[in-house]
Amino acid sequence: MKSxxxxxxxxxxxxxxxxxxxxxxxxxxxxxxxxxxxxxAILFGYKVIGRQENLSVLITEYGFDAGLITVGDNWIRMAxxxxxxxxxxxxxxxxxxxxxxxxxxxxxxxxxxxxxxGCIFNPGAKVGDFTFFATGAQIEHDCEIGDYASISAGTILxxxxxxxxxxxxxxxxxxxxxxxIGENTVVGAGSLVTKSLPDNVLAYGMPAKIIRSREARxxxxx
Amino acid sequence: MKSxxxxxxxxxxxxxxxxxxxxxxxxxxxxxxxxxxxxxAILFGYKVIGRQENLSVLITEYGFDAGLITVGDNWIRMAxxxxxxxxxxxxxxxxxxxxxxxxxxxxxxxxxxxxxxGCIFNPGAKVGDFTFFATGAQIEHDCEIGDYASISAGTILxxxxxxxxxxxxxxxxxxxxxxxIGENTVVGAGSLVTKSLPDNVLAYGMPAKIIRSREARxxxxx
Amino acid sequence: MKSxxxxxxxxxxxxxxxxxxxxxxxxxxxxxxxxxxxxxAILFGYKVIGRQENLSVLITEYGFDAGLITVGDNWIRMAxxxxxxxxxxxxxxxxxxxxxxxxxxxxxxxxxxxxxxGCIFNPGAKVGDFTFFATGAQIEHDCEIGDYASISAGTILxxxxxxxxxxxxxxxxxxxxxxxIGENTVVGAGSLVTKSLPDNVLAYGMPAKIIRSREARxxxxx
Numbered sequence: 067m068k069s070x071x072x073x074x075x076x077x078x079x080x081x082x083x084x085x086x087x088x089x090x091x092x093x094x095x096x097x098x099x100x101x102x103x104x105x106x107a108i109l110f111g112y113k114v115i116g117r118q119e120n121l122s123v124l125i126t127e128y129g130f131d132a133g134l135i136t137v138g139d140n141w142i143r144m145a146x147x148x149x150x151x152x153x154x155x156x157x158x159x160x161x162x163x164x165x166x167x168x169x170x171x172x173x174x175x176x177x178x179x180x181x182x183x184g185c186i187f188n189p190g191a192k193v194g195d196f197t198f199f200a201t202g203a204q205i206e207h208d209c210e211i212g213d214y215a216s217i218s219a220g221t222i223l224x225x226x227x228x229x230x231x232x233x234x235x236x237x238x239x240x241x242x243x244x245x246x247i248g249e250n251t252v253v254g255a256g257s258l259v260t261k262s263l264p265d266n267v268l269a270y271g272m273p274a275k276i277i278r279s280r281e282a283r284x285x286x287x288x
Numbered sequence: 289m290k291s292x293x294x295x296x297x298x299x300x301x302x303x304x305x306x307x308x309x310x311x312x313x314x315x316x317x318x319x320x321x322x323x324x325x326x327x328x329a330i331l332f333g334y335k336v337i338g339r340q341e342n343l344s345v346l347i348t349e350y351g352f353d354a355g356l357i358t359v360g361d362n363w364i365r366m367a368x369x370x371x372x373x374x375x376x377x378x379x380x381x382x383x384x385x386x387x388x389x390x391x392x393x394x395x396x397x398x399x400x401x402x403x404x405x406g407c408i409f410n411p412g413a414k415v416g417d418f419t420f421f422a423t424g425a426q427i428e429h430d431c432e433i434g435d436y437a438s439i440s441a442g443t444i445l446x447x448x449x450x451x452x453x454x455x456x457x458x459x460x461x462x463x464x465x466x467x468x469i470g471e472n473t474v475v476g477a478g479s480l481v482t483k484s485l486p487d488n489v490l491a492y493g494m495p496a497k498i499i500r501s502r503e504a505r506x507x508x509x510x
Numbered sequence: 511m512k513s514x515x516x517x518x519x520x521x522x523x524x525x526x527x528x529x530x531x532x533x534x535x536x537x538x539x540x541x542x543x544x545x546x547x548x549x550x551a552i553l554f555g556y557k558v559i560g561r562q563e564n565l566s567v568l569i570t571e572y573g574f575d576a577g578l579i580t581v582g583d584n585w586i587r588m589a590x591x592x593x594x595x596x597x598x599x600x601x602x603x604x605x606x607x608x609x610x611x612x613x614x615x616x617x618x619x620x621x622x623x624x625x626x627x628g629c630i631f632n633p634g635a636k637v638g639d640f641t642f643f644a645t646g647a648q649i650e651h652d653c654e655i656g657d658y659a660s661i662s663a664g665t666i667l668x669x670x671x672x673x674x675x676x677x678x679x680x681x682x683x684x685x686x687x688x689x690x691i692g693e694n695t696v697v698g699a700g701s702l703v704t705k706s707l708p709d710n711v712l713a714y715g716m717p718a719k720i721i722r723s724r725e726a727r728x729x730x731x732x
Contacts, residue, residue: 478702
């Protein structure tokens with residue numbers, strides 16, 4: 067029997083998260099919790115059932131015992147997570163992995179992960195909690211992806227690459243084998259990363275160069 | 289039971305179109321209509337059965353009621369389409385989608401589409417008629433692809449990208465989220481598109497820059 | 511019944527080669543032959559059974575009749591192959607193709623090939639012996655890949671591209687249709703190849719330029 071879950075976030079991420087969850091067929095989505103959308107609104111066939119601050123009441127009313135944060139910004143995913151855990155320290159998060167996702171031997175998957183169609187996680191990879199992987203992201207053997215990081219469509223991480231917490235490697239980037247990208251760093255689309263990058267920078271180009279520093283909690287999505 | 293179709297075009301596109309159709313297993317190809325190849329010639333196991341101007345006779349003789357235009361040039365696909373419809377306004381076109389192609393929720397697929405192995409169409413995408421998608425093209429959520437456009441192998445269109453009619457986004461291009469590429473525009477291989485592009489230009493580079501203007505019906509394939 | 515094979519090489523290539531072989535389910539790996547790892551050591555659950563110079567004895571002891579060379583360097587794969595064949599001219603090599611690999615019509619596959627998850631070989635391609643294809647390599651129609659060549663993750667070879675023996679096209683490279691890359695040539699990560707490249711060079715960039723010449727047997731992996 068499918069277990070009931072709730073989704074936190076009614077924005078851009080919702081549509082494809084629902085697509086993944088429906089195809090995976092493991093969970094029944096009882097509704098969406100969002101801070102902006104009107105309660106009762108129907109988004110892609112699912113109802114906005116309330117606000118996050120009423121989570122305990124909603125759990126009783128809708129009978130779910132786990133959830134998934136369907137929000138694209140890496141720092142906001144953490145903020146939502148922290149607020150949930152403050153209310154309900156044992157609240158459980160699930161993964162949404164498109165059925166086409168390939169996971170090799172010895173891959174350690176965290177929780178709260180979303181991986182879209184065509185992602186490949188090669189043997190020995192360690193994938194942090196609340197990470198997001200867009201269409202066709204390719205994670206080579208023995209990579210380590212920090213919590214709340216995101217890897218965009220078509221991006222290729224070479225073997226033994228490490229990505230820090232909250233970092234965003236955007237569309238169709240190539241990161242050469244054995245490099246480390248620090249925390250809260252953003253790599254611009256189409257970049258070729260040939261040297262390791264520190265924490266808290268924006269870098270892009272071919273090869274990628276550091277363009278400027280970044281603040282903690284700075285947003286990277288438009 | 290498989291329905292009978294005919295293919296229009298005996299050139300470079302034919303081999304992989306046949307591969308897709310055979311694997312999809314929905315259609316029986318009764319033959320190829322081509323303006324150059326000798327009638328009776330066997331191409332990849334299928335016979336050239338005649339010229340397009342004799343379509344009505346060929347339909348009776350070979351018993352097909354639909355077809356697919358297997359030609360790479362975007363403008364020539366339109367010219368063939370228009371000539372067919374002038375003769376037979378109700379002629380029907382089918383799609384050829386490799387079994388590995390992934391189509392998300394709420395995707396609107398037109399007709400006459402060819403999509404090669406590994407293509408991914410994410411939720412909310414609108415895909416025009418007589419479009420062509422080469423190996424592993426990744427169409428993110430809510431993209432709109434105009435009629436007779438083509439997206440080459442490994443190319444990644446970010447979310448909400450719009451591609452105009454007849455435009456060709458070539459090999460391994462990255463188009464950043466929410467940009468628009470006009471009609472009859474060609475984006476060169478490996479480009480990173482960071483700003484919207486107008487109609488009737490050739491652009492390439494990283495980031496892509498407009499190199500020159502393009503004529504209507506100008507060919508882009510060598 | 512699965513046939514018994516041995517793997518030559520206990521380094522970086524071993525983990526994902528085992529992953530492929532286990533998922534493919536055609537072969538039973540009786541052990542690993544390596545020149546450095548201690549005999550009796552267990553690597554990813556498989557035992558190092560001996561040295562290559564004792565191959566005849568090991569065949570009798572472990573009952574295998576075929577093998578696969580699981581080494582990343584293109585020249586070393588050849589050196590190992592040649593030493594094996596000198597001892598046992600009829601020794602047989604198998605392929606390891608991840609179950610997700612797509613092979614089109616009229617593709618000619620050699621022997622001793624490793625292809626990781628998501629690779630696509632389009633119709634008409636000719637794939638040489640002892641070649642290696644990393645995650646998601648896309649080989650378009652009618653390509654020809656020389657013996658001992660390697661194509662890294664996410665790399666896209668356009669239609670009718672030819673790659674010479676021992677050459678390495680590294681991560682996320684784009685090679686435009688109908689170009690030829692010579693023998694023992696290395697193309698750096700993220701490059702766009704717009705002109706054919708001769709034998710024995712290192713080239714990279716966008717577009718790729720020749721950076722320096724290369725010696726025969728020069729290594730390209732760090």
